[in-house]
Every structure is written in C-alpha cells, then in structure tokens.
Amino acid sequence: MTATPDSTVDCTETVVSILEWLEQCEVSPEAVDEALGVLSNSRRRRFLEVMRTYDEEITLPDAAEEVAVRESGSTVQELSADRVANVYLSLYHDHLPRLIDAGLLEYDQERDLVWPTF
Structure with missing residues (x-):
C-alpha cells in the first residue's frame, strides 16, 4: 500500500510529536519499544x-x-x-x-x- 500525501504528512507529524514527547520524559528505550509494540x-x-x-x-x-x-x-x-x-x-x-x-x-x-x- 502506498501512502497518500495526506497520510504521509499525518505520519510525519505523529512521529515528530512522539519524538518531542520522548525528549521531555525519562523513558528507557526498552519501555518505548514495548509501548510501541503494544500500540502497533x-x-x-x-x-x-x-x-x-x-x-x-x-x-x-x-x-x-x-x-x-x-x-x-x-x-x-x-x-x-x-x-x-x-x-x-x-x-x-x-x-x-x-x-x-x-x-x-x-x-x-x-x-x-x-x-x-x-
């Protein structure tokens, strides 16, 4: 499946938002991987x-x-x-x-x- 321009922007914005949130909190890389796995x-x-x-x-x-x-x-x-x-x-x-x-x-x-x- 190819991404439409709108879904690409949504994905990019979501990833940037998550990365910004991660910069502000102290969460281990393992906990992030587990959480993203659960939510995947x-x-x-x-x-x-x-x-x-x-x-x-x-x-x-x-x-x-x-x-x-x-x-x-x-x-x-x-x-x-x-x-x-x-x-x-x-x-x-x-x-x-x-x-x-x-x-x-x-x-x-x-x-x-x-x-x-x-």
Whole structure:
C-alpha cells in the first residue's frame, strides 16, 4: 500500500510529536519499544479505547462487540454474529494476553470479565 500525501504528512507529524514527547520524559528505550509494540496493532488500540471508555469491568463478549462496532463503523444491529465471534477469538487468544502482560488489563476467566488497570 502506498501512502497518500495526506497520510504521509499525518505520519510525519505523529512521529515528530512522539519524538518531542520522548525528549521531555525519562523513558528507557526498552519501555518505548514495548509501548510501541503494544500500540502497533489497531485492534489492540481499539480494545484499549473501549476499556478507557467504560473504565470498569465489562464482559469480554461486550468488549468484542464494541471493538467490532468501532472497526466496522456499523451499528450493533448490523454486525454479524460471526464478525463479533472472530473479534472475540482474536482478543481472547492474541490481544488480551499481550495487554495483560503489559500490565494494562486484568481478566477474570471464570466470569469472562476484563477491566483496565490504567
């Protein structure tokens, strides 16, 4: 995929903003790499956005539904059950463990509840 001029400017501005922020704080290069790795996936970013929006424990199926809504731009009623199930499986098997390891989320598997730690 090639970048359009607008996306190139947006990317450049974002990188410069991040570099300026990094100059002002004392963060180890390893912590920066880990944080950027966590944020490198759009589904993980949306998952974190959902958790910040609710700022309390919610069921993982509800979080998956909200992530699917945000990804597709559709309403809940327009989403297929397969779409939500695919998002749920992706969150459960890939993104949730990474975010738990990063200390950003907690998960109660027995109750299928997730909540932010930030």
